[in-house]
Amino acid sequence: MKMLQAVLLDISGVLHEDGVPLPGAVEAVARLQASRLALRFVTNTSRKTSATVYAELLEMGFELERQQVFTAPAAVRRYLERHRLRPYLLVHEALEPEFDGLNVADPDAVVLCDAEHRLDYRHLDEAFRVLQQGAPLLAVGTNRYFRQHGGLHLDVGPFVKALEYAADTEAVVLGKPAAGFFRAVLEDVGVGAEDALMVGDDAEADVAAAMNIGMGGALVRTGKYRAGDELRAPEASIGACLAELVTQLAPR
DSSP states (O other): OOSOOEEEEEOBTTTEETTEEOTTHHHHHHHHHHSSSEEEEEEOOOSSOHHHHHHHHHHHTOOOOGGGEEEHHHHHHHHHHHHTOOEEEEOOGGGGGGGTTOOOSSOSEEEEOOOGGGOSHHHHHHHHHHHHTTOOEEESOOOOEEEETTEEEEOSHHHHHHHHHHHTOOOEEOSTTOHHHHHHHHHHHTOOGGGEEEEESOIIIIIIHHHHTTOEEEEESSTTOOTTGGGGSTTSEEESSHHHHHHHHSOO
C-alpha cells in the first residue's frame, strides 16, 4: 500500500449486528468521514434493497451519503441492464423492488440471492431448468454463512455451488469476493487498489479477496468472525473492532 486514500467497510458484522450499532462504530465512521480518506460501504446483503440498507444505516446514527453505499444486488441489476437480460429472480421478497421495471418474461438468466424460504426444491428446480437452456447464473456472492440473531446461518454460497454442479456451469459472481465488484468501487472513488483498504468480518470474501487484487485488508473480530479466521487472510491487519482500527487510520 503506497498511501492510504480510501477505506471500504463491510456493513453487517462491522458496523452493526441485527440492527444494533457495534460499540464505537458510529463514532468511528464519523471520524473516517471527517478525515482525508474516501469512504465506501459495501455489502452482499440480499434481503434488503440498497435504499433500505442506506435508510437503516441513517436510522442507526451513521453519517453517510446514498452514493457511498454499494450493494451486490444493485451490481446484479446493472449487469442485467447492460447485457439486456431477462432474469428468473430467485430472490428474497423484500429484495424484489431492487429489480422493479425489468422484463422477466421468458427468462434468459438466473439471478440467485439469499432468498431464504424460497430456496426450496421447486424454485431451485425452476432455476435449474432455465440454466439448462444455456442461461447464465448470476450470483450476489459465494459467502458460506452469515451471522444473525446470535448464530450462523446458511448464506447463498452453498446454493450457488449446488446449481453450478447440477447445471455444469460457473456462476458470474457480481458481489464480494468477485474482483470486479471491488474494482467497480475503486473506480467510483478514483483510486488504485494499492491505495485502498477493505475492512470486513469475513476473512475470505471480504479481506482475502480484496487483498488478491492488491488492496490492503483488515479483519475485525466482530460479526461472523470465528477464532482462527486469521489463517484465511494471513497478511491482513487484525483489530478487535472497527473503532480500534480507526484509531490507527484516523487519529484525533
